[in-house]
Amino acid sequence: MGGSVSTESSVAADTGLVDGVAEARSAYEARAWSRAFELYGAAGELDADDLDRYAIAAMLAGRMDEYYAIRERAYEQQLAQGDLLGAAGAALWAGMQRMASGDVVVGGGWLSRAARLIEEDGTDSIPAAVLGMSRAFTVDDLEQAVAISAEAVAAGRRLGSSDLVGLALHQQGLLLLQSGRTADGLAKLDEAMVELNSGSLSPMVTGIVYCGAISGCWTVYELTRATEWTAAMTRWCESQPELANFTGECKVRRAELKQLRGAWTDARADLARVSSADVDVWAAGCAAYVRGNLDRLQGRFSEAEECFSESGRLGYDPQPGLALLRLAQGSVEAAAAMIRRCLAEGQDDAKRVEVTYAATEILLVVGDTEAATCAADDLNKLADKCRTSIVHALDAQAQTMLRLAEGRPDAALTPARSALRRWVELHAPYQEARTRLLIADACRALGDTESAERESVTAAQLFEQLGAVPDLKLDHQLLSPREVEVLRLVATGATNRAIAARLVLSERTVDRHVSNIFTKLGVSSRSAATAYGLEHKLV
DSSP: OHHHHHHHHHHHHHHHHHHHHHHHHHHHHTTOHHHHHHHHHTSOSOOHHHHHHHHHHHHHTTOHHHHHHHHHHHHHHHHHTTOHHHHHHHHHHHHHHHHHTTOHHHHHHHHHHHHHHHHHHOSOOHHHHHHHHHGGGGOSOHHHHHHHHHHHHHHHHHHTOHHHHHHHHHHHHHHHHHTTOHHHHHHHHHHHHHHHHTTOSOHHHHHHHHHHHHHHHHHTTOHHHHHHHHHHHHHHHHTOTTOOSSHHHHHHHHHHHHHHTTOHHHHHHHHHTOOTTSSOHHHHHHHHHHHHHHHHHTTOHHHHHHHHHHHHHTTOOOTTHHHHHHHHTTOHHHHHHHHHHHHHSOOOHHHHHHHHHHHHHHHHHTTOHHHHHHHHHHHHHHHHHHOOHHHHHHHHHHHHHHHHHTTOHHHHHHHHHHHHHHHHHTTOHHHHHHHHHHHHHHHHHTTOHHHHHHHHHHHHHHHHHHTOHHHHHHHHHOSOHHHHHHHHHHHTTOOHHHHHHHHTOOHHHHHHHHHHHHHHHTOOSHHHHHHHHHHTTOO
């Protein structure tokens, strides 16, 4: 009887494990990632396919430590069973994910294990093609990297692997964008999204391709695709309530689009749902940076300071937002020191666009027209490289600021009108308002006070709708922080030469500041400018 009970118990236990695996598979198919992870964890021994599903469920549930452990378990199990390619596949995913997270040493070790097994197998296989694709990031020549990715696309089609095709197309697109071939790069990302939309990609690869494609759009500020794909990714994320990976970046990208288009309250709501404890540290750092910029634009300077500190702590560069915060606080020299340091550093194109535009504004405020011109020239080259509307608009806006600073208001109006048209088309009210103020300055300098007033009123209405308090005050004040500084010295009776020595500027720069002050205030003498300053409590 004892033997009979033991046999029955064993059969019942085996049946329970089989049922547990079946439940885990059902949870996986239902995209209930946490549930699938728990059920697979309780199921005991798993075959290769179920170990793969178990690992994917762990990743999508945000359990990255467990993800690596499961991949390593799959490697050992398949190696023991003599399945060289299965073990190589597990090693590849463990290695590539560790490399992506910055763990280069351990990741490289796993890729070396995969390479050894693939070489030993010697067949034309999916793991061999994936390994080849991963080598695109180890070569210095971008064209060679693009060619490697193209070979991986061909291999994926030949071997019938939709995942490989989707990954390789999206990688090829990103590399083409990096090389300055914007149209070709976006075309490859379009192809990758066709693969994704076919429903043939696995859940993990779907998330990778979504994030990569949207990130690629932002590197060149291609917002039409970014908007469409972010909306699609949002729907994908929301259809999986237990999804913990990829969601942070989706929320941040959505918030950035809302910020651009003036939906600042909605942007804050999205950012509030991204925590520093999330599995995606990059998304948490970027979210803190975007929150800091929103706080800066709305005059919440202490909150902005905290956000930029959090951004830096999470490894996300808080510049140029922090430099612009210092400018808004009136610490113009600190702002200039920060932005000069940023200009000296290397950045990817997306960050460089931000930095060069901010540098043009900040360096003009401190009177360093030569350095501002260099920054604007860099931005112009980036506009030619990216060939997207938002970068062209920023370029035109920077050229407008330069020409106004040089005392050429007539030459400033053409780029200003170009920038305004683009911002209106992009539904970007904040930048539209900033551009309208520049047009107002140009019109005022040319004696067209009626047009200047109309543009100023429209800008003020936009700033008020957005809650952009610092810009609203600046519009009323007319003068920049540096111009106020010069006006205060003019009021003491100092000559332009003396002011130049005091502020460590060239006399020509001070001449330009004084001329701009006269134009903006509608006066023609130093005594009249002083009287205005006293009346409006600027001196």
